[in-house]
Structures are given as structure tokens and as C-alpha cells.
Amino acid sequence: MKGRMKTKAFCVLSILAAQAFVKTAAAQPATLQLGGAASADPTGVQGNGNANATPASSGAPPAVAETKPNDEWAERDRKLGESPTLVGGVGLLHMPFAQGGAAGQFRVAFTAETFSADFLCTSAQSCRNPRGAGRLNSASLSHIGGTLSLDVQIAKWLEAYGSTGGFANSSDANRPSLIQVLGDTQLGVKVHTQIGRVFHVGFSPELWLVNGTGSVGLLGGGTSAKFRGLATVDLRDMQKSLPVRFGTTLTYSIDNTGETLTDIEGVRREPVTRIERFGLRVNRVDHFDIHLGAEVFLLKERLRPFMEYGIAIPVNRQGYACRVGNPSQDKCMANDPIAPSSLTIGARAMPWKNGFALTAAFDIGVTGTSNFIEEMSPVAPWTFYLGAGWAFDTKDRPPVETIKMVDRPVAVAAKGSLVTGFVHEAEKTEGISNAIISWDEHPQWTSLATGTDGRFTTHELEGGTYGFTVKAEGYKPGNCKVTLAPGVGDGPGAAPVQVDCPVQALPRVGAIVGHVKDETGAVRGAMVKVVDAQKKPLSGSGDDSGAFRFGEVSPGTAQITVDAEGYLSYVGSADVKARQDNAVDIVLQKRPKNAQVTVGKNEIGIKNQIQFALDSAQILPASTGLLTEIADVFIHNPQIKRVEVQGHTDNSGTADHNKQLSEDRANAVVKWLADHGVDNGRLVARGYGQGKPLVPNVTAANRARNRRVQFIIVDQDAAAAAPAAPAKAGAGDKATKAVPKK
Numbered sequence: 001m002k003g004r005m006k007t008k009a010f011c012v013l014s015i016l017a018a019q020a021f022v023k024t025a026a027a028q029p030a031t032l033q034l035g036g037a038a039s040a041d042p043t044g045v046q047g048n049g050n051a052n053a054t055p056a057s058s059g060a061p062p063a064v065a066e067t068k069p070n071d072e073w074a075e076r077d078r079k080l081g082e083s084p085t086l087v088g089g090v091g092l093l094h095m096p097f098a099q100g101g102a103a104g105q106f107r108v109a110f111t112a113e114t115f116s117a118d119f120l121c122t123s124a125q126s127c128r129n130p131r132g133a134g135r136l137n138s139a140s141l142s143h144i145g146g147t148l149s150l151d152v153q154i155a156k157w158l159e160a161y162g163s164t165g166g167f168a169n170s171s172d173a174n175r176p177s178l179i180q181v182l183g184d185t186q187l188g189v190k191v192h193t194q195i196g197r198v199f200h201v202g203f204s205p206e207l208w209l210v211n212g213t214g215s216v217g218l219l220g221g222g223t224s225a226k227f228r229g230l231a232t233v234d235l236r237d238m239q240k241s242l243p244v245r246f247g248t249t250l251t252y253s254i255d256n257t258g259e260t261l262t263d264i265e266g267v268r269r270e271p272v273t274r275i276e277r278f279g280l281r282v283n284r285v286d287h288f289d290i291h292l293g294a295e296v297f298l299l300k301e302r303l304r305p306f307m308e309y310g311i312a313i314p315v316n317r318q319g320y321a322c323r324v325g326n327p328s329q330d331k332c333m334a335n336d337p338i339a340p341s342s343l344t345i346g347a348r349a350m351p352w353k354n355g356f357a358l359t360a361a362f363d364i365g366v367t368g369t370s371n372f373i374e375e376m377s378p379v380a381p382w383t384f385y386l387g388a389g390w391a392f393d394t395k396d397r398p399p400v401e402t403i404k405m406v407d408r409p410v411a412v413a414a415k416g417s418l419v420t421g422f423v424h425e426a427e428k429t430e431g432i433s434n435a436i437i438s439w440d441e442h443p444q445w446t447s448l449a450t451g452t453d454g455r456f457t458t459h460e461l462e463g464g465t466y467g468f469t470v471k472a473e474g475y476k477p478g479n480c481k482v483t484l485a486p487g488v489g490d491g492p493g494a495a496p497v498q499v500d501c502p503v504q505a506l507p508r509v510g511a512i513v514g515h516v517k518d519e520t521g522a523v524r525g526a527m528v529k530v531v532d533a534q535k536k537p538l539s540g541s542g543d544d545s546g547a548f549r550f551g552e553v554s555p556g557t558a559q560i561t562v563d564a565e566g567y568l569s570y571v572g573s574a575d576v577k578a579r580q581d582n583a584v585d586i587v588l589q590k591r592p593k594n595a596q597v598t599v600g601k602n603e604i605g606i607k608n609q610i611q612f613a614l615d616s617a618q619i620l621p622a623s624t625g626l627l628t629e630i631a632d633v634f635i636h637n638p639q640i641k642r643v644e645v646q647g648h649t650d651n652s653g654t655a656d657h658n659k660q661l662s663e664d665r666a667n668a669v670v671k672w673l674a675d676h677g678v679d680n681g682r683l684v685a686r687g688y689g690q691g692k693p694l695v696p697n698v699t700a701a702n703r704a705r706n707r708r709v710q711f712i713i714v715d716q717d718a719a720a721a722a723p724a725a726p727a728k729a730g731a732g733d734k735a736t737k738a739v740p741k742k
Helices: 002-018 071-079 257-268 274-279 621-635 655-675 700-706
Strands: 031-033 064-067 105-118 140-155 158-170 178-195 199-209 224-234 244-254 286-296 303-315 341-349 356-367 382-393 402-405 419-425 436-439 455-457 464-471 478-484 497-503 510-517 527-531 537-541 547-553 556-563 570-576 581-587 597-599 603-606 640-648 683-689 708-716
Touching: 105 356, 140 274, 158 274, 178 224, 178 274, 303 356, 419 464, 419 478, 464 497, 510 556, 510 570, 527 547, 537 547, 556 581, 570 581, 570 621, 597 621, 603 621, 621 655, 640 655, 655 683, 655 708
Parallel strands: 031 178, 419 497, 510 581, 640 683
Antiparallel strands: 064 402, 105 140, 105 382, 140 158, 158 178, 178 199, 199 224, 224 244, 244 286, 286 303, 303 341, 341 356, 356 382, 419 455, 436 464, 464 478, 478 497, 510 547, 527 537, 527 556, 556 570, 597 603, 603 708, 640 708
């Protein structure tokens, strides 16, 4: 039974991970499914540089960058580390805080839970045996479940959230042994505000939608609600920050989940067992819930241990009449005021980046684990939780404002000559922007960069000779030099000394590098031909590893043809970019031992048909090999000057539709062949629809033969024409695999 429980429970988890809400509770003969579930908590609570920058002198410290702080984004980043509770809303595992995220942030989390224990039936409070006579003093129960929660911060003070869950409990002592709860949903909003530096308060109403017993859809009478008052003290906001946060919530739960048992108990004419009541998470009365919690922030808030305690005090608003000595031997709250409670110890961690969080926690039952009252669901001795969540910020982060501070040189004289240089292509007058100018005699000085006009200006220089090395993308490195006589350019308003720095442009060509291989590895000695965008032909062969390289290839689209003994010819293209290696990998197909394509006197015959998608001109990948072989025949038979590519269909559908479909398929074949090296002038597409059947369209096999593509030779060199008898009409239609029906 445990194996059966785990299989069904993992199905529940798969559904939860794929959908946000599961609203189906299917009744099975050996399974009792109820949507009326209490909360997941047993207690019922849930920089560009300046072209004219002054070079640093020898020994000067490097440039230092300082980032301007952004208090708003520091706060948004901190709030991105918040995580939702099991029912949604920023908080711990069960208890929400009177705080939220930043406006525009949202969170999603999935948390799994499990336990296995024998606690529901004891010698002091035995259970009715649903499988026969006698009482049960022991009943082992296994539990597994999961909760998907979503949280959205709508405004600074307003948060909306929701969750849905699925759970499965299995006990061999019960009948049925498997109890499932699917699709109950919680929806809520939280209004919160800050009072003073560290104190926060809030209010959170929550709607609890419950599915009915063994039915599909919500049970109106089981709809419940919660009303929470929240208070939080966050000591991180103190003038002397402490990494601790405390919180409390006071909740009144209007709990109508007991309504889900009305029908089944009416049929049975007796109350459900304690095992079922726990498995279904049903309370028969309201409860007032108190939660206390604390969280500690460690390792720059990436590790967050926490602890919380919750207690649910029953309130008999419904006037439920518990019978002393009831069949389940449960106690009654009127005589035994038991309030279920639990202690939670756990931690959250953000191991990789802010926003992603892992959660691990243990619930430890304090009360309600061995003494049971009929009005409230029992509390498990322990429950283990493991979950993951992600927070997202929809607001765009502004660019970082950076102030760059560069020390002025101290070894250069403060008075001297300015030098203005002009970088341009030789024999042209347009300046080259973003060229880098370095100092030949003073490598320790900061390099300069040209502006958009191709000019740069140095700091004031003493008399002497200064050489510059110029580097610019797309140009060969160049040099220029200037000699300053002592005193030249001195004085206020003196004109800078001009220096001309021409550079030579690199050839605007690229290279094609690649490998020729088949499905098993490299193909040696393949002949490779390239025709570049300027129609310049290049040829060569691959080495023993199948590698080849062609330099001096004009930019643009180049056509590549590859031939190798024992392989079909390959024709493809490559997009060549200037001044870089353009990589291509070419995969050849081995020439088949039994050719699928033959050249007749009047027709190129194909032994298998070209496959198309249903009622479409889309060629299926299964026909790539056949089309490659057809292209190879065209490439190696230049005497064939012109071929009519005919498309034919069966008589399914209208004649006009079939005519258009056959034309589209013929055009698709022509385009494929043209893209793979066949001169488009040698091909003409014609669609004949259903007008030329090979055989009557009376059987599925006949209709499959009539759906075909034929290659009819309409022009070829007479002397080179094959002497063989004309191919039989439709010879290419004897397909081993039929073309898909339209």
C-alpha cells in the first residue's frame, strides 16, 4: 500500500508542477478523495575614456573607479531575498510578516513535505477498526504532499498571493488505505505599513476554497476564511543594525472544512475515522491561531535560520455537539480543552544569486499528537519540508553612474607644447574614430584614443622627439613622429603642433575554415570548391582530418561544393564576414549501394516517394537523403538541360484544393534543389492535382501511388541522351513508404 501511495502522490506533485491550480478530485473504488482540507500547517495557520586624457607619469597609481550608491536599488535587492510562506505572502514557512517585497516584484515557490509515523491510534485512545471488529491500538501512516504558491507585490503597501496543494496519506489500518486531498486553493491580500524605524503592522484577509468529497468542483458550504493581524520588528533597520527579525500573527479562522464530511458520514451513518479525519485535514469548528516567529540573517543575508511556534485554539462557533464516548474514542473540547500546536525549525539559503532560495524545515508536534479531540484535526509528530522558490523584479535597473578619477602626471612639465594628431586612412581625408595611440618612448604614459573626427590631443610636452604607434580595427598598425624644439608652442593661446598619422587598411576579405565528415568521422581528401560573392572560384582538398581552409574570400554569401569518392555531392553556402575565420562543418552522405534515383530517356526515376507533412507542402526530414541523391544526379548529368517537376495528388478533397496543393509541393521540391546546387533555370514546377492518376482512386494503396512527385526531362543534349528505353510512367511512384495523405 505504501508503494501505491507514493506512486499516486508523485502523480499529484507532477500535476502541481505543471499547473497552477488543480481542480479535479476523481473518486476511485479503493481511494477516498476529499477536497475539504485544512491548512498545510497542523495548527491551521499558514566607462568610456576621454580621447584627450592626460597620460599618467612614471610611477603614477592606476585609475580608480567609484560607483555612485543607489539607495532605492539597494532596498529592492534586499527585498528580492524575501520568500513566501506555504500559502503565499512574504514570511517564514507558516507565518507571514507584516512586510512585503518591492512594488513590481513577484515570487513563486514549490514546497514538498513528508513524514511517516505511528501515532493516531494508541492504547489510551484506540481507533475504530474500519476493516472489521475490534479496536486499533496502532496505525502506521505515511504522508507526502506539495504546495505551489505565488506572491505579487502590487504596491508598496499591498501584496496579493495564492496557493494550491495536493497531499496523499496512506495507512494499511484504514479502508481505503489511500486518502488524497487535491486542489484546495487559498487566495489572499496583505496590507502592511511601517511605523517608526523598526516596527511594521499589517492585516491579511484570506479566502479558502475547498473541493467537495469525491466530486469535481468547489463545495460552497466548505468555503472558509481567515483574518490575520500581523506585527513585525525588524532590527536590521536600527541605527546600529542587528541581523534579526521577530514577528507575530493573530488569526481568526472561519473553518467550514467539516462540511465536506456531511455526505459521506450520511451514507455511512457514522463519523469518519480519526485516520481519515487527519488524512483529510478537517476541523469541525473555528479556531483562533497564534503564531510567534524569529529569523536570523547570516553570510550577507544569504543564510537565514528561523524558528516559529503556532497554536490553534478551538472556537465552537458552529455549535458542534461532540458526544462523549463517541465511536472514535476522541475527547471533546468541552471537557478536554486541547489546543493543537507545533514548533518549526528551519532555514532558507540563497546559494547562487539573489532571488533564488532553497528551504528546509521540520515541524515538531507539541500538542495534539497523542491526545485528540473530535473537533480538531490531530497534529503529526514531525513533518519534513523541502522547497525552492524564485523572486523576480520586473522593474528595469538604471545604468550605474560611474565617476572615473585619473591622477595627473607629476613628472611632466606643466608648461610646454600641445600636440594634435590626425589618424586617417592613407590617401583619404576621413578620420578614423576610436584609434588607440600609444607612446613609443614613454610606455608608462596612458594611451590616447581618437574622437569621432579621428583627432587626438596630448598634454603639454617639453621639447624633444615623440613617436606614436597607432592601432585601429581593420587597419595595419601605423607610426607617426613629431619633434618639438624647446619653447615651441609655449605661451598663452599658442596653437598646438600638428602631426599626421596615416594607416593602411587591411584587405576586406575573410576566410572559410571547415571540416568534411560523415556520420562516422572525418572524410579524407575531399575536393572542395568555393565561389565567393564576387564569383571568384577557389578550390582545394581536405587533409587527412578532413580540414580545409580558403583565405582571401570576398565578404558575402559564398557557395561551397564538395565531392568525395563514394559520397553524394554536397552543395551549400556560407556567410563570409571580413577579417575573420568563418567556420563551416560539412556532413557528406555516403552514396547508397542501391541507387534510389535513375536517369531514363525521358524521366529521372525515384524508387521512393518524397514525403510531405499532412495536407502541406512542407518536406519531411525523412526525404533529405532522397533529395540529396536527386541533386547529385543533376550535378553529374549536365546534359539534362530542363526538367519539369510534377506534383500529383489523389482525389481526396476538392479539385481546386488538390491543384494548388500539388503546385505548392512541386515548388517546394524545386526550391530545395535550387538551394542545394541545382541551377534554377534547369527546373520548372507544375501541379496537376488529381487530374493524372496512375491507377483508379478506389483503394488506399492506389491513392498512395497517385500522391507523387515526378521528374520529366523536357530538354537535354540529344547526343548525350541515355539510350535506355523510356522509364515506365510512375516508375518513381513504387514507394516503400506512402506519401502522407493530404
